[in-house]
Amino acid sequence: MSRLAAAAPITVRMKGAPAGRPAAGDAQAAHGERSDHSEHGEHGEHGEHSEHGEPAVSHEPGPARLLADLPVPGEWRSLARHRSTYRTPPPASARPNRRLIELVGRAGLRGRGGAGFPTVRKLEAVAGGREHRVVVANATEGEPASAKDRLLVTRMPHLVLDGALLAAHAVGAEEIVVCLERTGREAARALHRALAERAGREALVCSVRIALTPPRYVAGEETALVHWLNGGPAKPTVAPPRPFERGVDRRPTLVQNVETLAHLSQIAAFGADWFRRAGTAEEPGTTLFTVSGATRPMVLEAEIGARGRDVLAAAGALPAGRLQAVLVGGYFGTWMAAGDLEGSLLSRGALSHLGASPGAGVLVTLPASGCGLLETARILRWYAGESARQCGPCTFGLPALAEVTSALAAGRARSDDVARLQRWAGDVEGRGACRHPDGAVRLLRSALSVFASDVAAHMSGRPCAGSKQPAFPVPAPSKEWR
């Protein structure tokens, strides 16, 4: 623990300068040329106001890297301005660029879509496949409590596109597909505008198209995404083969989250050593968090391994210790008692000891007045509605889990219902083609543990006062699969 603490101190961003930027001469770009990184000083004030349902953005606790130069809502960051910091990615080639892959390996970049898989291993796998490879930039962000991917694509489309182009260059891909949920119109507009801007000024170095996916949670899972891009429904397929072996049009396909790609742009510009200056040795760099629940939604950037308390405070989510619990990792995550989360470091390594994971950097706070069992039952219903209904244990198990948990929340569970929930959890886990049912099971188990005293109270017919006031937003299930 102390090692992590030492490796990941919270540094408050220096006024006016993006703290994450390297000193001149510090970083070598992947292709041997030093990047020109002029400093941009302007930033919005802390806690910029949200508009049109967009999350607010906090520049605490820093150091801001991805968000260091974030334009305010409505402001367009031009390609020329972007190019004053980031050089044009090299043109696509059928041959992988081993130096760039090696650079990503040295940086220790891990995926920011939730699973935290080492990016270099995906790059190597795709680069090792047949030619005519494809890169899919995944901005579908089906997790209801996450807003960071949309924020990046909407406000920093050039950074994301550069990352996708660099990934294509690394693996030797000639085609890029950027996937967005159909409902994210603003993000799609920003991407189209960014592509149009490039078409006028830069030879398009790779074919790039935008695909608008059905707004379903599992549609963003990589085999589902590939299935849909190939003309099928956006439902997971049995793996293997994984997309890196046989993906879009049966070609080796790299599916990578857009925040990961944005980090890749910065690694190419500023180098692996610079990247490793933030975060922990195992999980270098910064990451974006979306904090919501008891307070208004906020996106902020922090070093991996930042302390939970500091991240919550930076998001304005610590109103004098009035939090009861935090859903860590979002609806696909686990409950933690507020005190445990506040004291913990937010890294995959530190949280795994507590049976949790930061996932895609999502923290949903439950106020002292809320009922964790009620929220769990509501989220389990959402899980059941989001099931692709392909695998029996998911199709039938998730509604059953939701039903009994609802009864528990309402104080009308039977005496053996908790034992039944535990048994079903064991029976459902690991039995889907994808991890969807596993997410429901993990959430439920954490609820039964974190809210154990509530479970006892509800079982004895004394449901808590909050059990009639739902607090979390639960999206209605979409009917669309195509």
Next chain:
Amino acid sequence: MRRHRQPVALIVDPISCDGQGVCAELVPEWIRLDDWGYPIVEAGAVPPELVDRARWAVSNCPALALSLRPERAPAATPSARRRP
């Protein structure tokens, strides 16, 4: 009797499986059904004495959802379960 002695594991394709339960009747020592009628298969190598019946279950699955694949590991503990 068996054609070769390489250890094999029983694998269910969870998308193809429609829970008819034939497999659990044929190899109850290795396959049980959950509360919704879908098979839960033990992980690891099928014990030698069950391999013939496991092959029979594979060829009798109405949904063609069951298969055998080579398994390097020795027989798993009975409590271990397959994690696709």
